[in-house]
Amino acid sequence: MNKNFYQAVVCKKIGSLNNLELHSLKSKRLHTGEVRINVKACGMNFPDKLMVEGKYQFKPELPFTPGLEVSGVISETFDENINFTLGTKIMSQLRFGGYAEEIIVNKKDIIKMPSNFSFEEAAGFRVAAQTAYVSLIERASIKENEFLLILGAAGGVGLAAVQLGKVLGAKIIAISSSQNKQSICKELGADYSLGYKNLRKNILDITSGEGVDIIYDPVGGDFFDIALKCIKWGGKYLIIGFAGGYVPSLPMNIALIKGISVLGVRAGEYFRRFPDKKEKAIVNLFRFAESGLINPKIYKILNLKEVVKGLKMIENREVIGRLILKP
Secondary structure (H helix, E strand, C coil): CCCCEEEEEEECCCCCHHHCEEEEEECCCCCCCEEEEEEEEEEECHHHHHHHHCCCCCCCCCCECCCCEEEEEEEEECCCCCCCCCCCEEEEECCCCCCECEEEEEHHHEEECCCCCCHHHHHCCHHHHHHHHHHHHHHCCCCCCCEEEECCCCEHHHHHHHHHHHHCCCEEEEECCCHHHHHHHHHCCCCEEECCCCHHHHHHHHCCCCCEEEEEECCCHHHHHHHHCCEEEEEEEEECCCCCCCCCCCCHHHHHHHCCEEEECCHHHHHHHCHHHHHHHHHHHHHHHHCCCCCCCEEEEEEHHHHHHHHHHHHCCCCCEEEEEEC
16 A cells, blocks of 8 residues: 555445446545554445445445445554554444445544454444344344244345344244255244245244244345244334345235334444444344354455445345455
8 A cells, every 4th residue: 555545445426336446546634533444454335336326225425436335454544532543453334335445534433443353354343233233123122032033134234133032041033045045044043944936835834833033134226025924913113225126015904903013224324323232232242243153254355446246235135244355
């Protein structure tokens, strides 16, 4: 990394992923409270793709660099009133900007990495783990021995829910699209790991005809209606995202008849509104991480030049766990 310039992925035009380009950008000066991070790894997330396409709820001004989470080392600080020294290994969650060799963030937005994590694991941890945490603990108030049905279970936010659900004592039913994905879900703690075929019948067999207590759905799309029929009376349906490609409509008669709660989950927005809960979540998640109970599964590591390839892999749902960019 040149002292005065750095490489970053830049989106100058909303639309196709192919609009993304690698550019050399001039380093900016720090201001009060800011630190410069030498980025070692960037987590790739589905919202990054949506942001480039103009389909995400938050729309940065053009041009912008995608990327919601990074890990790296502190290379420069503006002032001395900081709890971290130069070279400290940290992780940071962003609204955008992570696909780069360096970033500037406020010192309040950095956290020391878990001691047992690699840079790649640290870069793939917070977005998925915090999504699972807000979903299961804050929104669904999950209880021990409740049946938790996880759709798209082999993706990043899916596997985070599998692991966290196991820690919390739930009975995990993980749904994914291939034998390989199903094996990994089982390996990471799922009590049952199934495909989408005969979904309703299989769920009702497992739950003795009652259905599941909680559905965790980052997929939406074609299986929403089927999954909805697998929920028990008074159950909770967590809307995480729409990786299946479109936003389904909720049949209100089913919500009425089954007395269910439908809960939207935006972990980032939730923590912006309740910062005290964010601090508690991070403490708990790091405790689980350092105990080896939650650990992001890294599927593949790409370089910045392969960013379009990586986002298309996410789009096509090829990724098992987390996809990482290394500057």
